[in-house]
Amino acid sequence: MNNTNWLFSQLKKWVKDGIISGEQAEKIRSRYSKDSKITNFISALLVFGGVLVGLGLILAMASNWQGFSSTIKILIILLFVSGFNYLGYHFYQVPKRRNLSQTFFLMGAFAFGAGVNLVLQTFNISFDTGQELLIWIAGLFLFVKFFELFWVLILANILLTIWIFQTGISWIDIAVYGLLAFFFWKLIFRDKNNPALVFSLIGTSLWLFLLQLRMLALPHAEKDVDIWFILPRLDFGIGDALGFLSLYVSFGVLLSVLAINRVKEWAAYPFSILGIIFVYFTQIPFTFFHNFANEDGFQMPNPGYPIEALPFIAISAFVITISLDGLRSSSKSKKLLSRFFVAISLVNILLPFLSYSNPMAISIFMNLILLFELIAFLYISNITRNWKLFKWSLWLFKFFILLRFFDIFSTLLNQALLFVLGGALLIWGGVFIEKQSKKIFDAGVKGD
């Protein structure tokens, strides 16, 4: 008996036992029925086909049709863009044809991007900082706004992320991204579009990095020029590196707080997983910091410019502000959660001051803080019943132990033995997590 058959047999029992109503059973049945599976399969095929046609169009434009005049080229591309969009509009109004409509709109979105590139190619225009992506994104906005286009919204957020990755990091670029991201967030939250949210959060993390970098360069930049020319002049010290660490930890903590407070129920999963990823993977390199110190003695230069601290102090202050309500709550678990987030935010603000200490002190402190955070995340995921976050925390915890094993024993053990023991630890840990995690998680419920 497969899972669906088992579920359907159970549904009958649950209705009979009065656990759920007949209506609820029907809703569950329709979600897992063959029809629903076929519809999902067709949707996947349609989107895949749409992406292929779109990419094919872009490549066809790129091959540079020397036989056509520029006017003919533009007319052809307008025909493609309008044709696909019209079909999307037509099927949007036909009942049960929304999937087909989404596919045509997606092809229209690709055709529009190809058209923008074709115009640039025809007139030999070379944009330095990806302005063509901005034009592409701008052209998609209204379609997403009016027709709730799931896949086009994802595409727009991927393009926006690519754009911020290749900008010249001017203040104008930073402001434009902020503005566009804000408008697209509104659509993401309206449409509850999880994949677009993930791309948007990745883009935002890049944007925050560039914002802090721009602030770091502020005392050096006489005018708004390419920051990559200024970078070599910066006296980039450990204080600055810790500043970037604080930025990502604060961003990760903010996402975790949003997830745990269930600000948007549907977004709890991407918020919580991306939150722990930002917190964990930015801190883990600093747990080995003493290994980076060279033999001639480690230089511990400037603790960074105060102005570059603005982004992470602002985020941490926001986290503390929204956690204050929890501190006044009568619920013990809410109080505990709020205390944790306030504490971790305060520690995070002070992190750059570690640059006044020495590399070993930084390593020890970062190990302790990461260990504390992982245990806290395990506990938090348990009391908030976030099973996915619990599993992620457990795996990251195990990875942390493995890294510590290699770090500590790499100089003490024979290399072969080190790897054998490391592998055994990994396998044992994997089996243990699979067997025990559910028990630990469920034990948490009884404990509550």
Place this chain on the structure above:
Amino acid sequence: MRGSRVIRKDFLTASFIQVLLIIGLAFFSSVRASSGTVVLFDLDLRQGMYPFNSPFRGWSFEPALSASLTKIPNDLIKEHPVPFEVSDNGVVSSPLQDVFVTIVKDDSGWNISSASFFKPDEGFFLKSEWDLNRYSYEDSENSSDFFNVRYEVGNIFIAEENIGRLRECLGERSWDTDTSSYFWEIEPLPMSVEVSVLDDGNLIPLRLFCEGKEIK
């Protein structure tokens, strides 16, 4: 629930914006290119330019103008140049410095008459940037009597079937380790680029020529 009239209005608005963006971009590009003075410049093929294939834009090629326009004698510059800072690891670090090069045409072609860090009030001038590449071929022959500039000509897009012809025209250059210099394994052919020079000295590439014939 929106009515079909509203849906149609929304569709037309969104479509209009897309069409406007494409036509506007084409119109702006066309008007901008035609607003400048069209000039033909020889290329310097020693600069090692190669066609580049980008997945979404196809083949493109960025021409470099000849040394008669990029190598500027110090006595032609009107002001004192601001020196660059060069760190121990060889990184040249300074904001780019714009150089406006005034040119005149004589029997030998276009030549430099003067250069300035400020936009000239009169004369036919091109906007360039001080060449920050310390490892460019000019470095070995650089002396305190000259400095080099680089023009942002931009890319010319080439049809795939003409890339072979472009490669023939560019020749093939190799490095001779004995003499520490480049030599031509296959001699390049004379190439030139037609550009539109705008009022602010910026350049827009229009057409590429090899032995006087256009490479589309």
